[in-house]
Amino acid sequence: MREHDDVAAFIERIVADAGIADDGRREDLRRELRAHFEDAGGSPEAVREAMRRFGAEGRIAASLRDVHRADPLVASPTWTTWLGGVFQDLRFGARMLRRSPGFSVVAILSLTLGIGATTAVVGWIEGILLRPFPLVAAQDRLVAIAGTNRGAPGSDDVSWPDFLDLRRRSTLFDAFIAEKITGTTLSIGDRAERVPGSVVSANYFDALGVHPILGRGFEPGEDAGRNAHPVAVISYQTWMERFHGDPGVVGKSQMLNGLPHTIVGVAPEGFNGTFVGYAFQFWVPASMQPQHLDAGEYKLEDRGARWIEGFARLLPGVTIQQAQAEISAIADRLEGEYPATNRGRGIRLFPLWQTPFNNAGALLPTLAVALAVVVCVLLIACANVSNLLLVRAFARQHEMTVRLAIGAGRRRLVRQLLTEGIILSAIAAAGGLLLAEWGRNALALLTPPRGGVSLSLPAAFDWRVVAMSAGLCLVSTLLFGLVPAVTASGVDLTGALRAHSGGIGGARGRFGVRSSLVLVQVSLSFVLLVGAALLVQSLQGVRSASPGFSTARVLTTGINLFTAGYDSQRARHFEDELIDRVRSIGGVESAAFARLTPFTYRNYSSAPIAVDGYNAPPDRQPTASYNEIGPGYLATMGIPLVSGREFTRDDDESAPPVAVVDETMAKEFWRGADPIDKRLQVRGRWMRVVGVARAAKYRNLLETPAPFFYVPLGQSFSSQVALLVRTAQSPASFAAPLVREIHAIDGNVAPSEIITMREQVRRTTASQRIAVTILGAFGGVALVLAAIGLYGVMSSTVSQSRRELAVRMALGAGARDLVRLILSQGLMLTGLGLAIGAAAALALTRLMGYLLYNVSARDPLAFGSAFTVTVLACLAACGLPAWRAMRTDPLPALRS
């Protein structure tokens, strides 16, 4: 009875898969097959034997499909029969894949990994570099605006008066937008959170094409006058979390940086502002700059104060080169009109993906490396699947031969195999998209928070990324599906498949498709491993590099007395009292204030300088960055004094202005002479140099040395400062006493995050760590895929050469000889792959220059370790087939 059911199901599968359009003919085939089984006999054994003789039902169905496809009725189909045919093809393909689940799972997983990783990285590139600002219109015409200083590397900010002149005088732009990131502490529910916001030009929302869902954006004129317009637009998230979506929120008051602001609008959901990495929670007009930036210093009328990070939108059809030419001409005119502030100054436009002042520029090299890596992984995955398909094609050789013999065209067979390939890659593409979606925020997780604010670096999966993913699916199908399909549908199938081995012992010089694919895999994974090894060494180099100051036992935190409502008189008293209290805590060796600590995101002040006896070229304005520091700062930070003295409490406003310069500055401006007691002019004010400090790193470990100097906080007071504490023991236990001392003076003053300088330095190595993680992970994946590929080739070589191996054993070859024979062939492939990989690695790793620190792109240790790992993996991949060969029983093999 069960046999009867089995036969019925067997026949139904053949009839269904044969893809015959006509109902009558389908029924005819059904009757004919039923009759066949009747004749074969009814006993279970007879039925089983008849089914066995039929072979796999897929094979006969495929052959029948070829026959009935030749029907002129079907050959010129209507779209419904065509669609039916496609559906049948897909169904048949899916059934064939279900029949070999091991193959299908490995193939789909390989491709999922390849497509998923590529989609994720392209999604990051789209979401971080190309279209980083959700809801902002025409981002392809947006450019970033930055200032430059002739003769100095890199770029800096733009002053408000310069910005207004650019806007007024240019003709090739739709709009200019000014912004500067800032932050405040917002209490949401029972927790207080540091949130990022932005000081913007009044046209911000209109120019970006972002319309508030409640209220309005800013009105013209709201970006003028010192603290004249305390209004704010809040984010959708803040509106929901803090105001519970209150529709009457417009007109309410919100405390921002110690000052009540009237909420005038709510930004739409999904709009995060215009700073890669942060989701802004509030926006205030530029008139509120003194309240939100630089603790009260009014900069809107100061052409020398450069603080704006801006964007501009080009008119349609205008290229960035044309726009740059116009902007440079305006900058030249400004230089002529305002030589005191603008000598040597220029303005440069950047495409969004190169924006120098947000995380886009910092992540660019990492994302470029990540893209190269995932393309390699995708290629390896494709090669692997191609290899698997070839092995499978060999198993289906009989089906192909019969179908060719009864007249199925080669095109027909290629189409069938491609359909199977498309099914594989479509499933993999869907899986890949899921994988990419899952890893959407991985980049932000790998990047440490800054100033207590977590970064937001999501991938964007818009139609372009999905289209790219679909394109990848198509290309990979063609890439890995077509080679086996064409090979398998060729008449000389057996020849093509055997060509790769020519038997274990002979014809070693001949390479088939499969061996070439393994070469691709081994060489690409070697390149990835070399890249990973170089980055690991580089990261170690970065971590062990000295920043020029102590990191181990120095603790830092920030205190903002300005937003706590202190005037400068009260702030001075607070700071004096706090530093005395902190110094008296047991175990504290020294403590000091500074406006900024090294290695934070915030910018140092930078000013045009003049030095007695130093004549700059006429078209250049010497500029240097500086930090305002309190007494004991250099000792606390462990920055040695080369000569002279540190600042003391006596260096206050009543004393003559003084400065300490670093060695780089001394070398550049005094050219070997001792600068002590020499004069230095900063913003028109002369200072006496009282000390020379050892040069240190100020922003990150990879920066190139540039002149730097210090001025006393006592002569350039700030109520927004960093506190640095040097301790005798582990600094972790000092956080609580620090908070206690601050609260003992004023319970309302809250310090920001308390961390060690070591942690602060570590956070700046995020891009290196991300690159190491990505390359390390994908290098490992690539190696596993390559090992699977090599195993596949060696294992099928052994299977096909069983007879030859048996003859060798019969003639007296020992197990050890066979193992040596197989391993030598596997290692020959590995060796060739390594040679190609080494040549490629030498060429490609040079592209990683930016990410490499103190490591040569040809580092022998990196190449050596990648070589060892690859050889070990390949030995493991050949080991199993060799072991199987060793256990070959010669007699049955010879008989077969």
Place this chain on the structure above:
Amino acid sequence: MVTAYDREFLTGTVGVLILSLLTERAMYAYEMLQEAERRSAGAFHLKEGTLYPALHHMERAGLLKAAWRESDAGRPRKYYSLTAKGRRQAESKRRQWKSILSAMRAILGDAGA
């Protein structure tokens, strides 16, 4: 007794086998399998997976025609018979095979005959 042939070698002969078998009388597929095996003394294990597609292909090509009728055992079976075109094809194939055979004999000698 010969137990196995190269697959490709056998596949090329399926069409000729079918045409030859049907020259004498109309047959249904199962009958053809039995007959081929009987006549070749078990040397030809024609596979069902090969035979049915080949029959359908030749029917499409106008070499065969098929009709349902009762077998000797009184059961309805699909009988295949040659069309005029099929007959001409069978004759032409027979001539080709004979000439190939005599050429092969000449090359292989008596041992190969």
